[in-house]
Amino acid sequence: MTEDAFQGQTIAIVGIGLMGGSLALALKERGVFQNVLAIDRNAETCADARARGIEATSDLNAVARADVIVLATPVRTILELLPRVGALARADAIVMDVGSTKRDIVQAMSQLPAHLQVIGGHPLCGKETAGFLSADANLFANTVFVLTPLARTSPQTLAYAQSLVQRIGARPLIVDAERHDWILATTSHLPYLLAATLMMIADERARDDDLLFALAASGFRDTSRLAASNPTMMLDILMTNRANVTEALRASARKLKVLASRIEKGEELELRECLQSAANQRQRISRPVGQVTQRTPEPKSHY
Amino acid sequence: MTEDAFQGQTIAIVGIGLMGGSLALALKERGVFQNVLAIDRNAETCADARARGIEATSDLNAVARADVIVLATPVRTILELLPRVGALARADAIVMDVGSTKRDIVQAMSQLPAHLQVIGGHPLCGKETAGFLSADANLFANTVFVLTPLARTSPQTLAYAQSLVQRIGARPLIVDAERHDWILATTSHLPYLLAATLMMIADERARDDDLLFALAASGFRDTSRLAASNPTMMLDILMTNRANVTEALRASARKLKVLASRIEKGEELELRECLQSAANQRQRISRPVGQVTQRTPEPKSHY
Numbered sequence: 001m002t003e004d005a006f007q008g009q010t011i012a013i014v015g016i017g018l019m020g021g022s023l024a025l026a027l028k029e030r031g032v033f034q035n036v037l038a039i040d041r042n043a044e045t046c047a048d049a050r051a052r053g054i055e056a057t058s059d060l061n062a063v064a065r066a067d068v069i070v071l072a073t074p075v076r077t078i079l080e081l082l083p084r085v086g087a088l089a090r091a092d093a094i095v096m097d098v099g100s101t102k103r104d105i106v107q108a109m110s111q112l113p114a115h116l117q118v119i120g121g122h123p124l125c126g127k128e129t130a131g132f133l134s135a136d137a138n139l140f141a142n143t144v145f146v147l148t149p150l151a152r153t154s155p156q157t158l159a160y161a162q163s164l165v166q167r168i169g170a171r172p173l174i175v176d177a178e179r180h181d182w183i184l185a186t187t188s189h190l191p192y193l194l195a196a197t198l199m200m201i202a203d204e205r206a207r208d209d210d211l212l213f214a215l216a217a218s219g220f221r222d223t224s225r226l227a228a229s230n231p232t233m234m235l236d237i238l239m240t241n242r243a244n245v246t247e248a249l250r251a252s253a254r255k256l257k258v259l260a261s262r263i264e265k266g267e268e269l270e271l272r273e274c275l276q277s278a279a280n281q282r283q284r285i286s287r288p289v290g291q292v293t294q295r296t297p298e299p300k301s302h303y
Numbered sequence: 304m305t306e307d308a309f310q311g312q313t314i315a316i317v318g319i320g321l322m323g324g325s326l327a328l329a330l331k332e333r334g335v336f337q338n339v340l341a342i343d344r345n346a347e348t349c350a351d352a353r354a355r356g357i358e359a360t361s362d363l364n365a366v367a368r369a370d371v372i373v374l375a376t377p378v379r380t381i382l383e384l385l386p387r388v389g390a391l392a393r394a395d396a397i398v399m400d401v402g403s404t405k406r407d408i409v410q411a412m413s414q415l416p417a418h419l420q421v422i423g424g425h426p427l428c429g430k431e432t433a434g435f436l437s438a439d440a441n442l443f444a445n446t447v448f449v450l451t452p453l454a455r456t457s458p459q460t461l462a463y464a465q466s467l468v469q470r471i472g473a474r475p476l477i478v479d480a481e482r483h484d485w486i487l488a489t490t491s492h493l494p495y496l497l498a499a500t501l502m503m504i505a506d507e508r509a510r511d512d513d514l515l516f517a518l519a520a521s522g523f524r525d526t527s528r529l530a531a532s533n534p535t536m537m538l539d540i541l542m543t544n545r546a547n548v549t550e551a552l553r554a555s556a557r558k559l560k561v562l563a564s565r566i567e568k569g570e571e572l573e574l575r576e577c578l579q580s581a582a583n584q585r586q587r588i589s590r591p592v593g594q595v596t597q598r599t600p601e602p603k604s605h606y
Contacts, residue, residue, distance in 0.1 A: 124520040144517065175514065186508050187519040191526035194497045197558045199581040201551065205489050211478065213588055214447065216490040217427040221588070222525045223494035228585040231578040238566050238574070248504065249563035253556040255500045260552035263541050271541070275534040278502040282531040285516055286524070 005160055006167070010035040012066035014081060016049055016056070018127060019098050020072025021135030024054050026168040029137045037062060040132075048132050063088050068164075070121075071097040075236040079108050086112035094157055096121050100233070101184070101240040102148045102177035110150055117157040120148035120177060122184075123170055130230045138169070145170035148177040185244035192234055193249060195226035308463055309470070313338040315369035317384060319352055319359070321430055322401050323375025324438030327357050329471040332440045340365060343435075351435050366391050371467075373424075374400040378539040382411050389415035397460055399424050403536070404487070404543040405451045405480035413453055420460040423451035423480060425487075426473055433533045441472070448473035451480040488547035495537060496552060498529035 011027060013020045016038045028036045038049045038056040046056035063069050063085050071078045071085065078099045085095060094117040099105050102120045109118035125143040127134055145165040149158050158174070165172040175183075202224070206212040238245055262271050314330060316323045319341045331339045341352045341359040349359035366372050366388050374381045374388065381402045392398060397420040402408050405423045412421040428446040430437055448468040452461050461477070468475040478486075505527070509515040541548055565574050 124518060126522070143520065146518065173517065175518070179512065179514070180518070183508075183512060183515050183518045186505050187515060187523045190504070191501060191523050193559070193562055194501055195526055195585075196578055196581040197555055197562065198494060198497055199585050200558060200577060201493070201554055202489050203580070203584045205486075209482065209486060211482070212486050212490060214476065215427060215449065215478070215483070215486045216588065217446065219429070219529050220490045220494050222528050223498055224585055224588075225525050226522050227581045228589065229582065231575055231582055234578060235571060235575055239569065239571065242566050242569070246563045246567045249559045249566070251504055252500055253559040253563070255503060256496070256552045256556040256559070259496055259500065260549045260556070263545055263552070264549045266542065266545070268538060268542065272534055272538055274503060275499055275537060277506070278499040278530045279532065279534055281506045282498075282502050282527055285519065285527075286531065 005163060006032050006034075008034045009067040010037060010065055012037045012039055012063045012069045014039045014060070014063065014069065014071050014085065015073035015077070016040045016045060016054075016132050016135070017072065018130050018132075018134050018139070019123065020070070021049070021132035022137065022139035023070060023072060023098065023168065024049065025052065025135055025137035026140060028052075028054055030167060032164070032167045035065075037066060039063065045132050060084060061088055063093075064090055066090075066093060068094040068096065068160075071095070071099070073099075074233045075099040075101050075105065075240050077236075078105055079240075082108045082112065086116060089116055091115040092117065094119070094160060096161060098123055100188070100237045102146070102180045104240045106148055106150055106177040110152065114152075117154060118150055119153045119157055119161050120150075121161065121165070122146040122148070122180065123165075124188075125170075130233070140165075141169035143170050144173050146175050146180055147172050148175060148180055181241050182244050185241055185248045189237060189241060189245045190248040190252065192226045192229055193238075193245070194252065195224045198224045199227040308466060309335050309337075311337045312370040313340060313368055315340045315342055315366045315372045317342045317363070317366065317372065317374045317388065318376035318380070319343045319348060319357075319435050319438070320375065321433050321435075321437050321442070322426065323373070324352065324435035325440065325442035326373060326375060326401065326471065327352065328355065328438055328440035329443060331355075331357055333470060335467070335470045338368075340369060342366065348435050363387065364391055366396075367393055369393075369396060371397040371399065371463075374398070374402070376402075377536045378402040378404050378408065378543050380539070381408055382543075385411045385415065389419060392419055394418040395420065397422070397463060399464060401426055403491070403540045405449070405483045407543045409451055409453055409480040413455065417455075420457060421453055422456045422460055422464050423453075424464065424468070425449040425451070425483065426468075427491075428473075433536070443468075444472035446473050447476050449478050449483055450475050451478060451483055484544050485547050488544055488551045492540060492544060492548045493551040493555065495529045495532055496541075496548070497555065498527045501527045502530040 011033045013024050016024055024036050024038050027033055038054045039062055040046050041058050049056040071081055078097050096119050097105055098121050106120045123140050123145040125139050147161050162172040314336045316327050327339050327341050330336055341357045343349050344361050352359035374384055381400050399422055400408055401424050409423045426443050426448040428442050450464050465475040
């Protein structure tokens with residue numbers, strides 16, 4: 001499709017926190033659309049957006065003006081908004097989202113009026129800091145942006161979404177929604193819960209020893225970093241991916257108990273084998289894409 | 304103590320991997336000692352050190368020339384070396400180490416001849432990349448360097464060690480060896496094992512879905528980063544801190560199972576409470592030392 005597909009068009013972005021705000025800024029800065037319209041129920045956030053040159057309103061009815069509507073709130077708010085937006089959107093509008101789980105959203109999209117085009121999306125990027133004031137026009141640069149088309153999604157809509165993703169510097173990757181949620185349970189939701197667990201345990205133990213956090217260096221900080229994520233956003237993610245997340249947590253608990261038993265018994269051969277394998281795998285994924293033969297050490301410190 | 308304490312003296316560093324090599328480079332660059340002598344059983348490593356202007360030998364007997372000897376090998380090699388070094392060192396020499404667990408090392412130090420001064424140490428810094436070629440004269444800058452004095456450690460030796468630590472840019476912190484090991488089980492050994500567990504689970508699941516690592520972004524990479532640590536070094540750490548590490552692992556496994564159960568049952572109030580508490584704690588420790596009122600967001604991305 002030509003890049004002119006967006007010329008003269010209006011995009012409405014509902015929810016301009018970190019993700020929606022970054023999308024609005026990225027599109028505005030690159031001049032992709034004729035109009036970028038931010039819709040956020042928070043009047044202060046709308047004022048912040050206007051201060052950055054983005055047209056903003058708290059009136060959801062404004063989605064009726066848009067050729068493409070992107071829902072960028074926490075996942076369960078997207079689920080609530082979809083029927084309302086579906087009723088307001090004009091015929092042939094495209095309804096997208098950037099929610100972090102996809103199965104329930106794609107299911108809700110399938111219920112929208114047939115005159116709308118729908119496609120799910122999930123950009124694999126973010127920050128711990130939430131809100132429009134953390135938004136960044138370059139947030140999506142060089143990141144993977146998953147697209148989850150439905151059976152009813154037209155080839156034209158898919159191409160349109162791919163083109164939109166590319167215009168903000170991201171790489172589109174088409175993945176089935178169920179498959180997305182199964183994978184993300186391991187690559188995103190589990191890491192978050194491991195980080196939160198580490199933080200909870202450290203916090204409990206810090207009550208017994210006030211020196212504990214003084215002896216926490218960069219290794220602790222990196223492993224616990226995701227624990228700072230917004231709990232409302234994360235709770236929506238966990239509640240819409242329960243079976244996959246629960247399974248990943250239980251697999252981790254079993255693995256930790258096996259490790260504990262092996263360490264207790266001094267089963268060094270078995271320990272060395274699994275720790276070496278984990279180290280090899282981790283070094284493999286630290287290579288930038290396209291470099292497969294030369295090891296690329298990461299310069300960051302740990303202890 | 305005056306900084307002149309090191310003038311005219313010789314320091315011998317046994318094992319010049321990342322830690323020992325960085326110490327040698329830091330001391331050489333700052334001109335703290337008259338002589339910096341590296342001792343490493345690997346002839347190639349000695350050649351690498353000489354190429355950086357460090358006198359190097361594979362002969363352990365050379366410790367007899369030193370006023371202060373720092374053991375910088377993996378922990379269990381330190382335990383093997385201590386009696387040998389104790390027999391070779393000259394009277395009144397100071398024997399230190401930079402091993403990552405301290406109880407067993409301090410115990411072994413207590414067995415050395417009475418004419419030697421002994422003190423344990425652990426700089427809370429590092430990299431995933433091991434070896435002298437990764438060594439960095441600034442590795443210790445602004446990091447905490449734990450010192451674990453023994454009952455027999457003289458005030459002069461403690462002051463000498465504190466001064467040495469300060470000369471390489473680190474902050475000395477005196478901690479009892481048992482207490483050090485208990486804390487580090489939570490702040491270092493557990494994060495490593497959580498990272499390794501995440502990597503093992505992801506690796507297993509990647510065999511069922513070859514797209515898995517394509518959907519692993521910076522959140523996964525940060526949480527799994529420590530898994531790339533050297534398994535030999537880590538195995539020595541785990542084997543010399545078994546009870547503390549085992550306890551921390553089992554506490555984590557229990558916590559993960561509780562989380563799984565709460566997610567499965569949709570116990571949102573309880574989940575929100577513990578995830579919010581973890582987020583608050585994590586944000587608290589991300590503040591630089593001395594900034595306690597103003598939140599300092601971390602700029603790194605995640606998803």
